[in-house]
Amino acid sequence: MTFQTLDDLDDGQRVLIRFDLNSPVEDGEVQDNRRFARHAATLRELVDRDFAVAVMAHQGRPGDDDFVSLSQHAEILSGHIDSAVDHVADTYGDEALDAIDDLAGGDVLVLENTRMADGELPEEEPEVKADTEFVQTLAPEFDAYINDAYSAAHRSHASLVGFPVVMDAYAGRVMETEYEANTSIAEKEFDGQVTMAMGGTKATDVIGVIDHIGDKIDDFVLGGIAGQLFLRAQGYPIGYDVEGMDLFTTQWENNQEIIEEILDERGDQITVASDVAYGEDGERVEVDVEDVDEKGLGIMDIGTDTAEEYADLARESDAVFVKGALGVFEDEKFATGTVTVLEAIAETDCFSVVGGGDTSRAITMYGMSEDSFDHVSIAGGAYIRALTGDELVGVEVLREYAE
Ligand SMILES: Nc1ncnc2c1ncn2[C@@H]1O[C@H](COP(=O)(O)OP(=O)(O)O)[C@@H](O)[C@H]1O
Numbered sequence: 050m051t052f053q054t055l056d057d058l059d060d061g062q063r064v065l066i067r068f069d070l071n072s073p074v075e076d077g078e079v080q081d082n083r084r085f086a087r088h089a090a091t092l093r094e095l096v097d098r099d100f101a102v103a104v105m106a107h108q109g110r111p112g113d114d115d116f117v118s119l120s121q122h123a124e125i126l127s128g129h130i131d132s133a134v135d136h137v138a139d140t141y142g143d144e145a146l147d148a149i150d151d152l153a154g155g156d157v158l159v160l161e162n163t164r165m166a167d168g169e170l171p172e173e174e175p176e177v178k179a180d181t182e183f184v185q186t187l188a189p190e191f192d193a194y195i196n197d198a199y200s201a202a203h204r205s206h207a208s209l210v211g212f213p214v215v216m217d218a219y220a221g222r223v224m225e226t227e228y229e230a231n232t233s234i235a236e237k238e239f240d241g242q243v244t245m246a247m248g249g250t251k252a253t254d255v256i257g258v259i260d261h262i263g264d265k266i267d268d269f270v271l272g273g274i275a276g277q278l279f280l281r282a283q284g285y286p287i288g289y290d291v292e293g294m295d296l297f298t299t300q301w302e303n304n305q306e307i308i309e310e311i312l313d314e315r316g317d318q319i320t321v322a323s324d325v326a327y328g329e330d331g332e333r334v335e336v337d338v339e340d341v342d343e344k345g346l347g348i349m350d351i352g353t354d355t356a357e358e359y360a361d362l363a364r365e366s367d368a369v370f371v372k373g374a375l376g377v378f379e380d381e382k383f384a385t386g387t388v389t390v391l392e393a394i395a396e397t398d399c400f401s402v403v404g405g406g407d408t409s410r411a412i413t414m415y416g417m418s419e420d421s422f423d424h425v426s427i428a429g430g431a432y433i434r435a436l437t438g439d440e441l442v443g444v445e446v447l448r449e450y451a452e
Pocket residue numbers: 248249250251252272273274296348349350372373374375376377378379404405406407408409428429430
């Protein structure tokens with residue numbers, strides 16, 4: 050391993066650990082998910098080894114509905130480790146420092162959402178983040194920093210890259226196992242058809258992949274927001290924001306040019322929906338893309354015909370990679386695309402990886418087993434960058450400053 054791990058750390062120390070507990074929030078309620086379970090295993094080990102632990106994590110982005118306090122996250126973590134987990138509504142101010150001072154061996158304290166604190170954002174070089182008041186205030190309070198947040202390691206934020214510059218830094222167990230799995234994937238070669246199914250809401254992450262690894266992937270089948278932006282680039286009146294959402298306009302403006310370039314250079318590798326689904330009077334309604342004639346239709350899933358087309362391609366593939374849901378699978382009416390493709394992959398003898406904190410929830414939500422896939426990552430954007438061979442700044446800084 051090219052960075053220090055928990056095996057290199059003596060027991061009973063005061064540690065500041067970074068998790069990625071970024072989770073779906075439905076009607077203000079944080080949804081438990083696999084990220085909690087995976088990080089709880091690291092936390093259980095630290096508590097059993099008598100560490101005094103302060104946890105940093107982020108939730109959502111400023112201005113978004115899911116940008117909330119980590120108080121619920123502390124409760125969910127407590128349930129997973131079956132031990133008390135405190136929360137303080139402060140990240141590095143006096144209230145946080147007082148709570149940190151009171152930490153003893155076996156105690157766990159969750160600090161407030163890092164993105165609510167000055168210095169965390171925006172992305173800047175690790176050395177710049179190391180000089181922030183955020184890092185300079187917290188670092189002296191601990192013996193070591195641990196980064197367990199592989200799924201946020203593509204973000205150069207203070208809590209992810211600033212601390213290894215100024216203090217002893219280690220990889221947590223999630224960081225260790227996800228790095229090993231996802232790096233090995235990037236180095237694999239396949240003889241047969243390699244297919245990548247991409248969707249979700251973060252079209253910018255997804256579009257970057259096509260641009261980077263178009264030579265390794267034979268076919269990209271698209272859904273989610275990215276799929277709609279590619280349809281819009283082909284002239285269909287699809288991919289417009291409705292009811293004040295901002296899922297499309299910004300991402301269209303930021304990606305229109307690269308989408309058009311990709312269609313010019315790799316159009317034969319890109320498959321988009323031939324039919325789509327939307328909600329009307331609480332029901333799922335399907336329509337052929339050719340027949341969509343109104344801008345602003347709230348498209349929530351790929352259609353049944355498209356889902357079957359994508360599933361057939363998956364069945365013929367030697368390897369299938371998935372990132373981002375093909376529809377709003379949390380609503381059963383719009384789970385057809387995601388579930389049809391995942392079930393096809395699960396029943397096919399192929400090498401398969403499903404990535405994405407939200408997307409991987411669909412597996413257990415619809416009665417499938419994670420064992421049916423070669424790797425189910427809790428990372429989305431980070432897993433994609435591992436596939437493309439892009440550096441993960443949170444990993445590189447652990448490596449660069451390892452003693
Ligand atoms: N057509 C769509 N419109 C709005 N949201 C969508 C659509 N298709 C998929 N989604 C949403 O995308 C989310 C996952 O997106 P993203 O965060 O990019 O993936 P992940 O977190 O798995 O990496 C899912 O929660 C799903 O509800």
